[in-house]
Amino acid sequence: MSAIDWSIIGLYLMWIVWDGIRLSRNTDKIDGYFLASKSLPWWAVGLSVMATQLSAITMTSSTGQGYADGIGLLQQYYALPIAMIIISVTFVPFFRNANIYTAYEYLEGRFDARVRSLTALLFLLSRGMATGVVISAPAVVLSVMIGADISTICLLLAVPTAIYTMYGGVQAVAWTDVKQMYLIVFGLVAACVTLIAGLPADISVNDAMHLAGTAGKLQAFNFSTDPSVRFTFWTGTIGALFLFLSYFGTDQSQVQRYLTAKTDDEARTSLFMSAYWKIPLQALVMIIGVLMFVFYLFTPPPMLFNRVHDERVRASARAGEYVALEQRFTAAVGERSGIAQQLTQAEESGDAAALATAQAAFLASEARVKSVRAEAIAFVKDVTGDSTYNDVNYVFPTYIVTQMPVGLIGLLMAAIFAAAMSTIAGELSALSTSTVIDFYRRWVSPDATDERLLRVSRYAMLFWALFASLVAIWAAELGSLIEVVNRFGSFFYGSILGVFLLAIGWSRANAIGALVGLVAGMSVVAYFTVFTTVAFLWHNLIGAVVVFIVGMIVSELTGPRKQESVVG
């Protein structure tokens, strides 16, 4: 990367810290620090919700999945608008009328302190780990580009974010999220335009989409009912519905956002911004992956996108075998490029027989390229011992660094930083709020002054920043990052949602029922994770249903719920 690009990244990092601190108001009171004094406009809350959800993993790993497997991952987001309507009708008025700082406070009023503390603890563990994964994605990107140590980069990313979040609380998070969201969308559009401009002169966008479609990269709907298939229309609309209900309805990092809006309707309107824009935005991300696939049909791609592994294998005793594989790969890619041109010409000629022949030849050539690449990846795993290596995470970063013009490289890298930091900031703020409100103020010092609570909150944020950084170093060694995040979430999400559904939907539910149901839900999800091949998005539905049914039965067997101090 050039000095200009590094300067852009440096300027971005300094500006965002300064801007976050500058825009914070009334942060000497816990209402201002944790809830922005319920003063934020709907559009700022809406952009903040979207920025928190769109992490650097979305930009690096999802684009890579678009390149390798097509846009099937998009199905995971199909249920989001419906989830937003359900949340607007149910959770938003419940939480806002309850005058609470965290979602889990509601459970103490409804059940008891044990249920509140257990769900808050599960949130802290799962979100703390997930934040680590969110940090590791851009760290992986940078490590590939400059060969720097991943752990150093993790800390460099986490520390500036922790500084402005510690100082400005949720206001700093929300206002910086707004700016970061603009930068992210600009970066994605710029990447899309650059990719289209990089196609050969005789290949139009329409031709590019036909080539991608022929290769099976544009399957936005898979109606398979096989429960082991990860992304289908059914996992996306039913399984993911429960994931989104849990994430946006019970996860403190999201609940805290709509608690900051001025009114209930502004809170709802902020959620609808995601309902309208999340699927198109995610489609843009996936299309970038697809366009990279078409771009690399006509521009020879590297056999492996991870330069570090590539260099390690070349320096090993088995370098000769690797070079032989590369020669086969180069031949297969060259052949595929010629056939892709023929396929485009056949499309334009309108000759059905020629088109069918060209399509068959293209699919065969694509299969040969995939086969050699699979051999290369298996070879690299064997030589380096990195058994979880997944090449797709390196595709977009490699494209940015090797194909984009100076200046835009810096802006795209700043956009990846922005995506990571907006998510990290939101999570750190939520983790700190829950630690202080659900544990410190609840169990250690109920009469603590605002000043003391704010001080403890800042220490808690520092602790979580450190914890997440350590997890990040470990997570960088795992496979495709987007799935890792969702797997962490799915282990707890469904069960936590089940507790809230039980609280709101079954008036006779009691604390024993909620606790037994929660343990049963997590046990069943653990069983499905370890012993079955059922796709992870179904785990949310399974967890929620088990908690609700077991909680209902146990509540009926052990007597009615307590009557005092019901919140909401």
Place this chain on the structure above:
Amino acid sequence: MTEMQRTYVKVTLIWVATLAVLYAFQIFYTR
């Protein structure tokens, strides 16, 4: 029907339209 209820209907209609566009996109380019 309240303003918010009308918004719920609008969100649902736009959701259906978005999925329909995506489905048409898939059919057009994978035929």
